[in-house]
Amino acid sequence: MVSIEQAQHAILxxxxxxxxEKVSVFEGLNRVTPVDHIAPxxxxxxxxxxxxxxxxxxxxxxxxxxxxxxFLPAGEVRTLPVPPGQAIKIMTGAPVPHDCDTIVPVEExxxxxxxxxxxxxPKAGSHLRRRGEDISTGNVVVAAGALLRPQEIxxxxxxxxxxxxxxxxxxxxxxSTGDELLEPGSTPTTGKIINSNSYSLAAQIIxxxxxxxxxxxxxxxxxxxxxxxxxxxxxxxxxxxGGVSVGDRDFVKAAIEELGGEVEFWKVNMKPGKPxxxxxxxxxxxxxxxGNPVAAMVSFEMFVxxxxxxxxxxxxxxxPRVEAVIExxxxxxxxxxxxxxxLVSLRDNRLVVSTTGNQSSGRLTSLxxxxxxxxxxPESVVSAGDRVEVLLLDRSFExxxxxxx
Numbered sequence: 001m002v003s004i005e006q007a008q009h010a011i012l013x014x015x016x017x018x019x020x021e022k023v024s025v026f027e028g029l030n031r032v033t034p035v036d037h038i039a040p041x042x043x044x045x046x047x048x049x050x051x052x053x054x055x056x057x058x059x060x061x062x063x064x065x066x067x068x069x070x071f072l073p074a075g076e077v078r079t080l081p082v083p084p085g086q087a088i089k090i091m092t093g094a095p096v097p098h099d100c101d102t103i104v105p106v107e108e109x110x111x112x113x114x115x116x117x118x119x120x121x122p123k124a125g126s127h128l129r130r131r132g133e134d135i136s137t138g139n140v141v142v143a144a145g146a147l148l149r150p151q152e153i154x155x156x157x158x159x160x161x162x163x164x165x166x167x168x169x170x171x172x173x174x175x176s177t178g179d180e181l182l183e184p185g186s187t188p189t190t191g192k193i194i195n196s197n198s199y200s201l202a203a204q205i206i207x208x209x210x211x212x213x214x215x216x217x218x219x220x221x222x223x224x225x226x227x228x229x230x231x232x233x234x235x236x237x238x239x240x241x242g243g244v245s246v247g248d249r250d251f252v253k254a255a256i257e258e259l260g261g262e263v264e265f266w267k268v269n270m271k272p273g274k275p276x277x278x279x280x281x282x283x284x285x286x287x288x289x290x291g292n293p294v295a296a297m298v299s300f301e302m303f304v305x306x307x308x309x310x311x312x313x314x315x316x317x318x319x320p321r322v323e324a325v326i327e328x329x330x331x332x333x334x335x336x337x338x339x340x341x342x343l344v345s346l347r348d349n350r351l352v353v354s355t356t357g358n359q360s361s362g363r364l365t366s367l368x369x370x371x372x373x374x375x376x377x378p379e380s381v382v383s384a385g386d387r388v389e390v391l392l393l394d395r396s397f398e399x400x401x402x403x404x405x
Contacts, residue, residue, distance in 0.1 A: 173232030242291030
């Protein structure tokens with residue numbers, strides 16, 4: 001068996017970055033740019049007012065009164081000079097006349113007909129946004145390899161972008177195996193269960209930014225398993241759940257080899273998720289995950305998600321890890337590292353974690369009731385109050401609660 005880290009390294013070195021595609025600026029959200037974006041102009045393009053107020057030249061201020069010499073709304077330009085000792089009323093965002101250098105907000109003056117009286121002495125240059133204060137022409141504003149968040153989309157829009165080149169989404173084919181499986185919408189009977197794995201894996205793919213391709217259920221025959229895998233080769237990757245162990249009807253490994261695939265490893269030293277294979281078939285990565293729902297999802301988190309993110313140009317590909325205080329004793333009696341499902345919460349300004357109960361790999365509620373994975377070393381014990389490392393599956397515990405009156 002290979003270790004978790006050995007498996008991750010072996011897989012990731014095989015993953016190549018996908019091609020790019022052109023999308024609208026809105027569709028660029030949460031995608032990665034392959035190129036630097038250079039500022040074509042200064043932002044802001046001219047000195048402008050940060051407030052609704054009055055603009056004047058500070059050095060001409062000799063008393064606390066100024067005559068109002070005009071009005072300048074946003075979107076217009078004043079070419080006439082502002083006489084010394086006078087001001088113009090100006091709106092937020094309007095370009096400041098070249099002979100003015102200070103803005104006093106409307107709430108800091110008393111209006112007296114054609115005059116204003118200053119309530120307090122202003123500071124020179126106050127409430128003035130300078131040309132190029134945000135970015136200057138020629139600067140790299142968004143660097144190649146950056147993940148485009150809402151703030152980057154806003155900046156690129158300010159630079160006049162309507163379309164963007166981004167790495168395209170990874171298409172990931174999903175196959176579930178087993179004669180016992182029924183699709184959602186069916187009623188389970190004795191010996192039959194619902195195929196939830198395809199849908200949880202599809203959701204994980206979408207969550208990682210990829211595009212799932214549902215190929216359905218492969219019957220427990222070598223021929224049908226081969227057919228389904230062959231159909232998935234037009235995608236960028238294939239993820240298979242079930243059929244990867246050593247049972248009489250586990251045909252996934254044999255099917256990959258039958259189709260000419262190269263299996264790099266077959267078992268990983270971890271719990272849950274020991275029976276896991278990684279192969280290359282026609283140059284496409286193929287992940288054969290365990291059939292138990294928890295083992296399939298945990299294996300995806302550890303091995304498939306980072307590959308999807310790398311293929312789409314991301315530099316950060318691993319979930320964050322935090323240190324938390326565990327609230328109960330937890331034993332790992334086995335010889336493999338155990339990824340225990342846990343619930344992380346913030347209490348008294350510190351992170352605490354509790355397990356989600358029964359850790360059976362068939363018990364999906366051990367994941368739905370949690371948000372992280374606590375890694376326990378083989379044949380180890382942690383006691384209540386010990387600090388442990390947790391791989392965070394989400395950070396919802398940090399969200400503020402709604403204030404209810």
